[in-house]
Amino acid sequence: MRILLIDLSSLFRPIWEMSGKEADQDYASKTTVARVHDMAHGFDAAAVCCDSRKSWRKELAPTYKAQRPKQEEPLYHQLRLVKEQLAADGFCVWEAEGYEADDCIGAAADRFFDRGHEVVIASSDKDLCQAVRVGEDGAFGSVSMKSLRSGELMGPAEVKAKFGVRPDQMRDWLCLVGDASDNIVGAKGIGAKRATELLQKHESLANIYANLGNTCDALGLTPSVFTALKESVHICELGRKLITLRTDVDLPFADIFKPRVAKTAPAELEDTMGEIIDGETGEVLPEPEQKLRPIPSIGNPTKAERLHLEAEKEKQSTAMVHVEWAQTLEPRSLSAAMTLASAIFASRQFAAYGTAEAVLLAIMTGRELGIGTMAAMRSIHIIEGKPTLSAALMAALVLRSGKAKQFEIIERTNERATIRCWRDGEEKPIDVTYSVDDAKRAGRVKPGSGWEKNPADMCVARCQAIGARLKWPDVVANMYLMDELGREEAA
Helix, strand or coil: CEEEEHHHHHHHHHHHHHHHHHHCCCHHHHHHHHHHHHHEEEEEEEEEECCCCCCEEEHHHHCCCCCCCCCHHHHHHHHHHHHHHHHHHCCCCCCCCCCCCCHHHHHHHHHHCCCEEEEEEEEECHHHHHEEECCCCCCCCCEEEEEEECCCCHHHHHHHHHHCCCHHHHHHHHHHHHHHHEEEEECCCCCCHHHHHHHHCCCCHHHHCCCCCCCCCCCCHHHHHHHHHHHHHHHHHHHHHHHHHCCCCCCHHHHCCCCCCCCCCCCCCCCCCCCCCCCCCCCCCCCCCCCCCCCCCHHHHEEEEEEEEEHHHHHHHHHCCCCCCCCCCCCCHHHHHHHHHHHHHHHCCCCCHHHHHHHHHHHHHHHHHHHCHHHHHHHEEECCCEECCCHHHHHHHHHHHCCEEEEEEEEEEECCCEEEEECCCCCCCCCEEHHHHHHCCCCCCCCCCHHHCCCCHHHHHHHHHEEEEHHHHHCCCCCCHHHCCCCCCCC
């Protein structure tokens, strides 16, 4: 399984800091929830890990994170809204008293790695690089880290390329360098470059101190580095304790393997789901009355008139009344579309869109492309505010347009695919080919991704998207696939 572990504080804080200019007072919580839904695409399971207000690190070192501004109640209120909404949407939201999100992530990463799962940690915190690893001797299981700032996915090789040390050396590296974001001071006078050189040569901080001796000659150090290490023994000892992830956090790990089931729509919505919505105002209309044709009143009817009257009554009492039906659920105005978007989002059947506004954007995009609401919900995805189409929808739009003489798969293997694109009115077709090697050069082939599981389908999808934009830009509106924006489409 591919499991995503999200560091909520690392995700939420930058959004909160930018929310001061927004008119919507709940901008931070709504945006964070939408980001979580967006990030969870392509994963089999996801958990959101949270800081508790108390931390064992703060009790161990009062200066820990002391430089950060005091948290105000509005921030905690927005965080509560985020956690409540994500829990309602069916996500695992993990928090343990006295522990930070880093500890929850470290404990979960250890457990799932040992069971052979592919774990991705979403965070901007360097501390979590120490959890990155891959199985050895043919064992399955891996832990990688996805930066919330750059989107970079880092395995052991990428961590070493960035910091110069292996993931298992990151704690010692941070002890020497320090971590300004957590107010952890390092060894005075030793920067990142020097720390990297020391660990590359001596493997670990424990080895350095075990062989340091009383002079700089034992390890071949300069006097200044020797003095810095000597004076920083207690600093590094405390720093290592603060930096080390706790893996003994008691969490309901089994919950992550349960199907993500969102709460049902609120009662007030359910009451209107079967009603007819006015196409112009979006208001719920009462059901039309089924009125019988009036029978004229007869003062002193004759026998023939009485027989006719009785026959007419009998006819009306047994006849089926025909009621005209209209497709009222398809929005015919912006207000009706907004009402429908809210109803669809509240149903939680399309909770991955994150907000009702994102659902509305998908509906409006579908209307411009000439497809209905539910087809749009199944085939259009909103990635960071940008609509993307499924490859199947692109192909369907091209074929439906009547502007294609040929749009046909002529080659499909696990190595490559080719599609023949021939626009009506042109003299000859062109062939569009895309291969797994092309995807590798673009950095799209990642462990457990669709490019590894279904390479033939992925190559076909890429060919369809390229060919559709190249020959029929007026049909597909030059839109892109999720994969082309760096996201993998969920199965």
